[in-house]
Amino acid sequence: MRKLIFAMNVTLDGYIAARGDDLGWSGGDGPDSPPSDELFQWWSDRVAATGLSLYGRKLWELMSSDWSTADQQPGATPAVIEFARRWRDVPKVVFSSTIDKVDWNARLVTGDAVAEITRLKAEDGGPMDIAGATLAGAAMRAGLIDEYVLVTVPVLVGGGTPYFTALDSWVKLNLVETRTFPGGRLLTRYETRR
Numbered sequence: 001m002r003k004l005i006f007a008m009n010v011t012l013d014g015y016i017a018a019r020g021d022d023l024g025w026s027g028g029d030g031p032d033s034p035p036s037d038e039l040f041q042w043w044s045d046r047v048a049a050t051g052l053s054l055y056g057r058k059l060w061e062l063m064s065s066d067w068s069t070a071d072q073q074p075g076a077t078p079a080v081i082e083f084a085r086r087w088r089d090v091p092k093v094v095f096s097s098t099i100d101k102v103d104w105n106a107r108l109v110t111g112d113a114v115a116e117i118t119r120l121k122a123e124d125g126g127p128m129d130i131a132g133a134t135l136a137g138a139a140m141r142a143g144l145i146d147e148y149v150l151v152t153v154p155v156l157v158g159g160g161t162p163y164f165t166a167l168d169s170w171v172k173l174n175l176v177e178t179r180t181f182p183g184g185r186l187l188t189r190y191e192t193r194r
Contacts, residue, residue, distance in 0.1 A: 002120065003127040004054075006136045007046060007149035010163045011156060016133060018157035021058070025155045036182035037079065039151065044083040046149075050090050051126020054117065056135035057096035060106075063087070063131075068104050093120070095135050114142045137165030147191050148173065154184040 008016045009026045017023055027035065035043075047053075055063065070076060071084035092106035095113045102108045109116050117139055120128060130136050130145070139145050150163065173190035180186055 002051065002123060002125050003146045004117065004121055004130055004139065004144050005127055005147040005149060006130050006140070006145050007147075007151075008131065008136075008163060009151045009153055011160075012152055012154055013156045013158065014162050014164065015157050015160040016163050017161040019160045021161070022157075023062075025157055026153055035185070039181040039183075039185055040079055040083070042181070042187075044079065044086060046129070047083065047086045047090060049127065050129045052120065052128045053090050053092045054120075054128055054130040054132075054135060055092060055094045055106075056132025057094065057099060058134075059132040060092075060094045060096070060102070064102075064104055064106075095132075113138050114144070117144055118142070133161045133163075133165070140165050140171075141167060143171070143192075145192060147176075147189065149187070149189045151181070152186045152188065 010016055011018070011025060018025055067084050067087040069084070071081040073080075076084075088104050090105065092102075092104065093109055093116070094102045094106050095109050095116070097110050099108065113135060117130070121144060130139055136145070172193040174193055175188065176191050177189040178187060
């Protein structure tokens with residue numbers, strides 16, 4: 001059985017995107033700056049360890065527009081080249097009812113996301129990452145997420161897209177890892193108690 005992991009950068013006040021889908025807060029030392037080399041490598045290593053990535057439409061469009069050809073851009077650093085190649089190599093499932101085609105080692109699912117995620121979890125294979133607020137929220141409400149990974153950025157944005165969705169019942173978690181990155185970023189990793 002596969003493990004389902006929800007891993008995202010998050011603001012200190014709990015948002016994965018500020019109002020207007022603004023992600024400028026998630027950079028390094030200021031808006032639109034890159035994360036530290038250490039944190040970027042950590043994310044790259046996570047991608048390499050992922051057996052299957054699950055995306056909602058919005059995050060799919062953002063990631064595929066940035067990372068599908070990032071290694072071919074002038075001035076691409078070795079770290080960017082490595083991340084882009086790793087990202088393209090990971091099999092992906094995109095959940096959307098508004099697009100009709102996906103590329104970059106991905107397949108499209110237009111039906112019931114919870115049913116498909118449940119089916120995928122039952123398969124053998126490496127861990128699955130889930131990304132996108134709506135998709136992760138549906139999996140969270142269905143009790144499918146096994147691990148929550150937050151990289152908290154020390155910024156308050158006051159509103160936007162929350163990391164956690166409204167739930168009908170409590171979910172108890174065990175803290176299994178913490179790590180500090182440059183710029184005051186804090187990794188916290190929790191496993192769901194079953």
